[in-house]
Amino acid sequence: MSEATSITLSEDAIQNLIDRFHGEIVLPEDEGYDDARAVWNGMIDKYPSIIAYCSGTADVINAVNFARENELPVAVRSGSHNVAGSAVCDNGIVIDLSEMNGVWVDPEEQTAWVQAGATLGDVDHETQAFGLATPLGVVSDTGVAGLTLGGGIGHLRNKYGLSCDNITSVDVVTADGEYLTASENENEELFWGIRGSGDAFGIVTGFEFDLHPVGPEVATGLVFYSGNRAGEVLRAFRDIEESAPQELTTLVSIGVFPEEELFSADVVDALKIAILGLYADSPAEGETAIEPLRALDEPLADFSGRMLYTEFQQLFDEDYPDGMRYYWKSLYLESLSDDVIDRSLEWAKASPSPLSTVDVWPLGGAITDIGLDESAFPGREAPCLLGVEANWIDPDQDEANITWARECLDDMRQFSDGSVYLNFPGFFEDSNEMMETTFGDAYDRIVALKTEYDPENVFRLNQNAKPAE
Numbered sequence: 001m002s003e004a005t006s007i008t009l010s011e012d013a014i015q016n017l018i019d020r021f022h023g024e025i026v027l028p029e030d031e032g033y034d035d036a037r038a039v040w041n042g043m044i045d046k047y048p049s050i051i052a053y054c055s056g057t058a059d060v061i062n063a064v065n066f067a068r069e070n071e072l073p074v075a076v077r078s079g080s081h082n083v084a085g086s087a088v089c090d091n092g093i094v095i096d097l098s099e100m101n102g103v104w105v106d107p108e109e110q111t112a113w114v115q116a117g118a119t120l121g122d123v124d125h126e127t128q129a130f131g132l133a134t135p136l137g138v139v140s141d142t143g144v145a146g147l148t149l150g151g152g153i154g155h156l157r158n159k160y161g162l163s164c165d166n167i168t169s170v171d172v173v174t175a176d177g178e179y180l181t182a183s184e185n186e187n188e189e190l191f192w193g194i195r196g197s198g199d200a201f202g203i204v205t206g207f208e209f210d211l212h213p214v215g216p217e218v219a220t221g222l223v224f225y226s227g228n229r230a231g232e233v234l235r236a237f238r239d240i241e242e243s244a245p246q247e248l249t250t251l252v253s254i255g256v257f258p259e260e261e262l263f264s265a266d267v268v269d270a271l272k273i274a275i276l277g278l279y280a281d282s283p284a285e286g287e288t289a290i291e292p293l294r295a296l297d298e299p300l301a302d303f304s305g306r307m308l309y310t311e312f313q314q315l316f317d318e319d320y321p322d323g324m325r326y327y328w329k330s331l332y333l334e335s336l337s338d339d340v341i342d343r344s345l346e347w348a349k350a351s352p353s354p355l356s357t358v359d360v361w362p363l364g365g366a367i368t369d370i371g372l373d374e375s376a377f378p379g380r381e382a383p384c385l386l387g388v389e390a391n392w393i394d395p396d397q398d399e400a401n402i403t404w405a406r407e408c409l410d411d412m413r414q415f416s417d418g419s420v421y422l423n424f425p426g427f428f429e430d431s432n433e434m435m436e437t438t439f440g441d442a443y444d445r446i447v448a449l450k451t452e453y454d455p456e457n458v459f460r461l462n463q464n465a466k467p468a469e
Contacts, residue, residue: 009049009050009070013066013070014027014050016066017050017052017062017063017066020062021052021059021062021063022055022056022058022059023052023053023054023055023056023059023099024052024053025050025051025052025053026050026051026052026053027049027050027051028047028049033051036051036096037051037088037094038322038323039077039080039082039085039087039088040080040081040082040083040141040320040322040323040326041082041083041084041085041324041325041326042322042323042324042325042326043085043325043326043327043398044085044088046085046088046089046090047090047091048075048088048089048090048091048092048093048094049072049091049092049093050072050092050093050094051093051094051096052066052093052094052095052096053096053098053099054095054096054097054099054100055099055100056100057171057173057179057205060095060097060173060203060205061173061177061179063093063095064095064173064174064175064177064203064458065177066093067092067093067095067458068175068176068177068456068458072091072092072093073089073090073091073092073093073460073461074089074092074093074095074458074459074460074461075087075088075089075092075093075094075095075461076094076095076097076199076203076459076462077094077095077096077097077098078097078098078116078117078143078144078145078146079097079098079101079116079117079118079119079120079122079141079142079143079144079145079146079147080098080119080141080143081119081139081141081142081143081146081320082143082146083326083327083328083423083424083425084425084426084427084428085427086428086461086462087146089461092461095203096117097115097116097117097145097203097205098117099117100115100116100117100118100205100206101115101117101118101119101122102114102115102118103115103118103122103123103125103126103127104126105126105127105129105130105132105211107130107132110132110210110211110212111168111208111209111210111211112126112127112132112134112208112209112211113206113207113208113209114144114206114207114208114209115205115206116143116144116145116203116204116205116206116207117143117145118143118144118145119140119141119142119143119144120136120137120139120140120141120142120143120144120147120313121140121141121310121313121314122144123136123144123209124136124140124309124310124313125310127211128215128216128308128309128310130211131213131214131215131216132211132212132213132214133156133211133212133214133215133309134156134160134163134166134209134210134211134212135152135154135155135156135157135160135161135162135163135165135166136148136152136154136156136163136313137152137153137154137163138154138155138251138313138315138316139314139316139317139320140310140313140314140317141317141320144163144207145199145204145207146199146423147163147423148163148164148167148207149164149194149195149196149197149198149199149204150164150196150198150421150422150423150463151163151164151196151377151379151421151422151423152164152423153361153363153385153421153423154249155249155251155278155312155313156212156214156249156278156280157249157363157365157366157367158246158247158248158249158250158280158362158364158365158366158367159212159246159247159249159280159281159365159366160212160280160366161365161366161367161369161370162196162367162377164194164195164196164375164377165195165366165367165370165375165377166209166210167195167207167208167209167210168183168184168208168209168210169181169182169183169186169191169207169208170182170183170191170194170204170206170207170208171204171205171206172190172194172201172202172203172204172205173202173203173205174201174202174453174454175202175453175454175455175456175458175459182194189449190449190453192374192375192376192445193376193445193446193449194376195375195376195377196375196376196377196378196422197376197377197422197435197439197446197463197465198422198462198463199459199462199463200446200450200454200459200460200462200463200464200465201449201450201453201454201459202453202454202459203459212280214280214309215308215309215310216308216309216310217283217306217307217308217309218278218279218280218283218286218306218307218308218309218312219278219279219283219284219285219286219287219289219290219305219306220276220277220278220279220286220290220304220305220306220307220312221250221275221276221277221278221290221293221294221304222274222275222276222277222302222303222304222315223274223275223293223294223296223299223301223302223303223304224257224262224263224272224273224274224299224300224301224302225272225273225274225275225296225297225298225299225300226267226270226271226272226273226297226298226300227254227270227271227272227273227345227348227349228270228271229273229297229298230254230271230272230273230345230348231341231342231345232296232297233273233275233296233297234252234273234336234341234344234345234360235338235341236296236297237250237252237275237293237296238336238341240292240293240296241336241362244289245279245289246365246366247279247280247281247285247286247289248277248278248279248280248286248289248290249277249278249280249362249365250275250276250277250293250362251275251276251277251359251360251361251362252273252274252275252276252359252360252361252362253273253274253276253357253358253359254271254272254273254274254344254345254348254357254358254359255271255272255274255348255351255354255355255356255357255358256269256270256271256272256351256354256355257272257274258354258355262301263300263301267300269354271348271349272300275293275296277289277290277293277304278312283306287306290304319355319391320391324355324391324392324393325391325392325393325394325395325397325398325401326389326390326391327390327401327402327405327426327427328387328388328389328390328405328424328425328426329387329388329405329406329408329409329420329424329425329426330385330386330387330388330409330420330421330423330424330425331385331386331409331412331413331415331416331418331419331420332378332379332382332384332385332386332416332417332419332420332421333360333382333383333384333385333386333412333415333416334382334383334415334416334417335383335384335415336360336362336383336384337415339415340386340412340415343411343412343415344358344360344386344412345358347388347404347408347411347412350404350408351390351401351404352392352397352400352401352404353390353391353392353397353401355391355392355393356388356389356390356391356392356401356404356405357387357389357391358386358387358388358389358408359386359387359388359389360384360385360386360387361384361385361386361387362383362384363379363380363382363383363384363385364383367379367380368380368381372442376439376442376445376446378419378438378439378440378442379419379421382419385421386412386416387421387424388405388408388409388412388424389405389424390402390404390405405426406426417437418437418438419437419438419439419440420434420437420438422438422463425463428462428463428464431462431463431464432464432465432466434463435463435464435465439465443465446465447465447466447467447468448468450465450466450467450468451467451468454467455467
């Protein structure tokens with residue numbers, strides 16, 4: 001039996017919403033309530049008063065108006081995979097867009113219209129039918145909307161930029177229930193803010209993306225090296241990364257990776273370092289560009305080779321199952337210095353969970369082609385991002401894993417200006433301070449937008465910049 005929520009809504013008010021709604025309304029007394037309130041991160045256990053599965057934009061407008069009229073907290077759930085838990089709330093309304101997951105491709109114009117409930121896998125499935133792709137993330141179950149609004153760092157970033165760099169327009173429902181479009185030619189300031197500062201201004205219901213020729217087959221790298229040699233491997237990787245072609249995007253992950261089917265018994269539970277790469281052009285050229293990543297040391301395992309782009313996008317899906325416990329933090333680093341390498345390895349060794357990783361995401365390439373004043377995304381000048389993923393199963397280990405991630409970040413701040421990637425934000429602790437530090441001089445511009453489009457802070461269960469009083 002579900003726990004009762006404390007907020008009181010009249011039966012007439014709820015019935016009025018149901019009468020105006022085309023999608024499904026789920027209430028605490030309904031049989032499917034516990035399944036409906038569950039989210040991807042198993043740490044999150046919240047009890048909303050209403051879960052509204054929207055069938056289209058009209059439902060979104062009705063749900064927003066209902067929330068505002070009844071002074072309900074609002075959580076927005078799009079494609080799920082929300083690590084911070086802001087896609088569900090206690091004693092409020094969850095506006096769920098997961099049924100709005102259509103993708104329409106125009107292969108001649110090389111564009112795609114994507115509804116906000118779509119996942120990366122939904123988009124890749126449609127665009128790869130035409131040998132096209134847009135930069136998205138690295139796990140196909142991830143929701144497009146949350147990823148893109150926070151920037152969107154993925155396997156094509158070096159060649160084609162961030163997810164938010166590739167949207168040409170968005171449809172938005174604002175806090176007052178207004179429906180509008182934002183682009184470079186319409187509501188331009190809102191379009192600036194939506195690209196990289198999160199979902200605090202309204203609910204985006206659809207995106208238009210630019211597409212690029214990618215795949216279907218691509219050259220990829222996935223090499224595991226011994227953690228005993230991780231320092232030497234990372235230093236050699238750093239040297240290669242500095243002169244790598246823009247078509248090659250890489251990722252470093254340090255952890256145990258306890259996969260018995262991949263590693264021999266003597267190393268399966270030992271620390272390892274994984275080097276990944278994807279080449280966003282000719283597979284033959286890509287194999288040559290990736291080859292140095294395969295010779296950084298003696299590999300424990302090497303799974304590099306040509307594969308379908310969609311398969312590479314799905315490579316990590318099984319590592320992030322629904323219901324596991326997740327707590328992720330991040331920092332933009334000033335460099336991948338020897339000290340950064342050494343401290344990263346020490347923290348990876350100290351992890352209380354063999355499922356956790358310390359990751360280095362090299363940035364640059366096309367990300368730097370867009371000026372800081374052209375979109376709100378704050379990390380364009382950083383050479384790399386540090387991601388700290390605490391992943392574990394046992395609820396009794398919650399405190400140990402969260403403490404590890406926080407202490408790691410506290411230590412690594414000495415190599416950073418303190419700004420973070422909004423898609424790896426912990427649980428939005430000290431949200432306003434985090435936003436001020438991350439956006440710097442642009443923070444006042446974000447506050448002005450928030451004040452214009454959401455002066456009552458209806459959308460506050462997120463990476464929130466409070467409106468001016």
